[in-house]
Amino acid sequence: MxxxxxxxxxxxxxxxxxxxxxxxxxxxxxxxxxxxxxxxxxxxxxxxxxxxxxxxxxxxxxxxxxxxxxxxxxxxxxxxxxxxxxxxxxxxxASLAPRGHGLRDVALPYLHDLAEATREHVLLAVRDERQGLLVERISGHRATEVLYRVGGRLPLHSTGVGLVLLAFAEPDFTEPYLDLPLRHDPEQTLVDKARLRRTLAEVRRERIAIFRRAVPSPVLSVAAPIWDADDTVAAALSVVVPDQTFDARRLAPAVQTAARAISRALGAQRAVGRTT
CATH class of the missing domain: 1.10.10.10 (Winged helix-like DNA-binding domain superfamily/Winged helix DNA-binding domain)
Known part of the structure; x- marks a missing residue:
């Protein structure tokens, strides 16, 4: 005592x-x-x-x-x-949570492969209520500045992993979410709802999200969905790199390949999908 x-x-x-x-x-x-x-x-x-x-x-x-x-x-x-x-x-x-460390343990080898290839940031996130939760982040020694830490929360509508999680969320979640007064973080500019809807439709169609942010430094995020054994999106994987240094079209296949490999390891049947 x-x-x-x-x-x-x-x-x-x-x-x-x-x-x-x-x-x-x-x-x-x-x-x-x-x-x-x-x-x-x-x-x-x-x-x-x-x-x-x-x-x-x-x-x-x-x-x-x-x-x-x-x-x-x-x-x-x-x-x-x-x-x-x-x-x-x-x-x-908390380490016993299957959506956290269980997923992380499966994904970690593929995250390391992406991190080795880019020497920047590789993120793994899940949705928790109306936010994303960063489960893991692997970063190169000289990687560009990012806003979010492991265990931290991030907005669904203005991050690469967040767009993936929002795009593949159930409609009874997505529609009320889109009715919220949304602002980009950290810019605090209003979100164009029509443009966001078009973006989400494209993410669902292509199974890839490409997101750019200008502050605090220009970055490019390329994200893909990770499916589980129930054929639902369990998480999102992304690389975050300096904008204008990397080509999103060349990064996308690598991110999708890693996401599909993690999906297969989780028992997903829809893991093999379209690549851009």
């Missing part, structure tokens, strides 16, 4: 909260624990108790009790300065 646990009474979910911070009635303890974990992001890897309380909306006393329990399980850690961070036990559990 940690010192934090020894100093605190058990939390049965009914502890009195500070005025003005009362959660929705009947909010389970597990929801509040998830709210604490959700406070961390790329820009907030270490948080004090006060920061946890403010970012989660949970009073400091309750946040400390919950943090103590999460520390005891290994979901949180605390440094000598008293700051909390995500614990490695969460990484251990």
């Amino acid at each position: 940690t010192q934090v646990e020894q100093d605190l009474p058990a939390d049965d979910g009914t502890a009195t909260r500070a005025r003005g911070k009362r959660p929705p009635q009947g909010e389970p303890v597990i929801d509040r624990a998830f709210a604490l974990l959700d406070c961390f992001d790329l820009d907030h890897r270490f948080l004090t108790l006060g920061e946890l309380s403010r970012r989660s909306g949970i009073p400091a006393s309750s946040a400390l009790r919950l943090a103590g329990r999460l520390m005891a399980w290994g979901a949180l850690e605390r440094d000598d300065a008293g700051r909390f961070s995500i614990g490695v036990r969460l990484w251990e559990v």
